[in-house]
Amino acid sequence: GAVVSQHPSRVICKSGTSVKIECRSLDFQATTMFWYRQFPKKSLMLMATSNEGSKATYEQGVEKDKFLINHASLTLSTLTVTSAHPEDSSFYICSARDESGTSEIEQYFGPGTRLTVT
Amino acid sequence: GQNIDQPTEMTATEGAIVQINCTYQTSGFNGLFWYQQHAGEAPTFLSYNVLDGLEEKGRFSSFLSRSKGYSYLLLKELQMKDSASYLCAPMDSNYQLIWGAGTKLIIKP
Numbered sequence: 508g509a510v511v512s513q514h515p516s517r518v519i520c521k522s523g524t525s526v527k528i529e530c531r532s533l534d535f536q537a538t539t540m541f542w543y544r545q546f547p548k549k550s551l552m553l554m555a556t557s558n559e560g561s562k563a564t565y566e567q568g569v570e571k572d573k574f575l576i577n578h579a580s581l582t583l584s585t586l587t588v589t590s591a592h593p594e595d596s597s598f599y600i601c602s603a604r605d606e607s608g609t610s611e612i613e614q615y616f617g618p619g620t621r622l623t624v625t
Numbered sequence: 626g627q628n629i630d631q632p633t634e635m636t637a638t639e640g641a642i643v644q645i646n647c648t649y650q651t652s653g654f655n656g657l658f659w660y661q662q663h664a665g666e667a668p669t670f671l672s673y674n675v676l677d678g679l680e681e682k683g684r685f686s687s688f689l690s691r692s693k694g695y696s697y698l699l700l701k702e703l704q705m706k707d708s709a710s711y712l713c714a715p716m717d718s719n720y721q722l723i724w725g726a727g728t729k730l731i732i733k734p
Contacts (some may be wrong), residue, residue, distance in 0.1 A: 550629075550724040551668070551712075569692045612655065612720055616667040 509535050509605045520591055520624055526621045527587045530601030536581035537603035541614065542574075545598045557584040580588035591624040598622075627651050627726030631713050636731045637703055645698045645711050645728045653718020659687050659698045660712040662727065665711055671698070700730075708732045 510533040519528050530540055538579055540557040553577050556564045563576035575587040584603075602614040617623055630648045637643040644682040649657070654673035660668035674680055674689035674696065686699040698711055717723055 509681065548726070550726040552724070553721065556721075598665075599650075600638065613658075613670060613673065616660075616669070619667040621665070 508531075509603070509615040511601065511603050511615045511617040513601055513620050515596060515619045515620060516618060518623070520622070521593055522624055523590055525587055525589045526591055526622060528599055528601075528622075530584045530586070530603070530617050532582045532603045532605070532615070535574040535605040537584075538581065538606055539604045540578060540586075540603060541602045541604075542586050543600045543602070545619075547560075549606055551600065589624065591622070593624045596620075596622055596624045627717060627723045629713055629715070629723060631711075631725050631728045633726070634729045634731065636733060637700075639703055639705060639732055639734050641703050642699065642701050643703060643730065644731065645700075645713075646728065647696045647698075647713030647725075648693050649696070649715045649723070650715045651696075651715045651723055654691060655716040655718065655720055656690055657687075657696050657713065657715040658722065659685075659696075660714060662710045662712055671711075703732050705732050705734070 512531045514529045538559050542554045543551040544554050545551045553566050554569045557576045557578040559578045559581050565571045578584040598619050600619040601617045628650045661670040661671050662668045672687040674687050679688045680717050684701045689696045710729050712727040714722040714724050
């Protein structure tokens with residue numbers, strides 16, 4: 508099946524610094540990738556939809572200048588949390604849609620990145 | 626608005642059967658997914674229903690009634706490793722998944 512990787516799996520950073528999270532589709536090309544955030548015992552919250560070669564579409568309430576998304580190739584999307592604050596500490600998950608196969612609408616999830624801001 | 630309703634938590638016994646219900650309201654509908662999520666991990670795909678009826682896949686089955694906005698996930702022969710959260714996620718007219726908080730399933734020996 509389709510595999511999506513994320514790096515790093517865990518990161519601890521100091522308040523005010525920036526952190527980049529990578530999401531890669533390993534065996535398929537993904538025109539569309541999604542970035543989610545999940546707080547403990549809460550539902551996944553879609554932050555933005557990342558489109559290869561164009562600007563990301565952000566959900567209401569998500570600051571695009573704080574959460575920078577770059578989808579420069581069909582296999583890589585990055586999320587950069589700029590000027591991180593402790594309240595940005597969360598589990599960040601990406602997913603990708605394999606639009607070349609028969610199951611075009613299924614999303615494949617990466618393993619997630621646990622961000623802790625101290 | 627868009628809404629998902631699932632029980633917050635359920636408890637079942639190893640070897641038994643459990644049914645997790647989900648009702649939903651979405652703007653348009655392009656099928657419904659069930660995902661399993663273990664604590665601290667990302668969701669993994671279990672099933673997808675787009676037509677009414679029952680889809681069986683091994684120990685797991687999923688049912689959909691579009692007219693009632695209702696789905697359930699049926700887990701048979703429960704194993705300890707099935708302890709996890711189960712997420713019902715319908716897809717709206719924009720092909721976006723709508724997420725609820727999920728149902729935490731606790732399996733007891």
